[in-house]
Amino acid sequence: MTDIYLYADETGNLDYASAGKQGATDYFGFGTAVFKGDHGAQLMEGLKLRARLAGQGISLDNGFHAVNDSHATRDEVYGIIAGQAPRFDAAFLLKANARYLVSTPERRGSGRSAGYGSVALPSMVRGVLPPGRETRVDR
Secondary structure (H helix, E strand, O other): OOOEEEEEEEEOOOOHHHOOOOOOOOEEEEEEEEEEOOOHHHHHHHHHHHHHHHHOOOOOOOOOOOOOOOHHHHHHHHHHHHHHOOEEEEEEEEHHHOOHHHHOHHHHOOOHHHHHHHHHHHHHHHHHOOOOOOOOOOO
């Protein structure tokens, strides 16, 4: 049975120009990239790009993060991902329609992804895994 690797990320702000601004867009985004089986070569491509850019003086202390990266860096990352062709799934949720459980900081806890992700992730996983498959989460 082939292992399936699902990488997930969230954004509460779809507008790169207003990074750090709370509630800048009406939608919350949650996306996944899925690789089936061994994908060490793909991970190594990303590490090599990070090392090359660091050698050029581009600071990536916290890794790649689209909101912080330049357009040139994003273009290189997206170029690598396009060549790897993982499966992508995304959900966009209208913040105004969020259930109370996930719509207020005191109800969501410390991270917004915990609340919004609990809405989007189960349906994404069901679309990738056959019924009865074991799932493991590494944070």
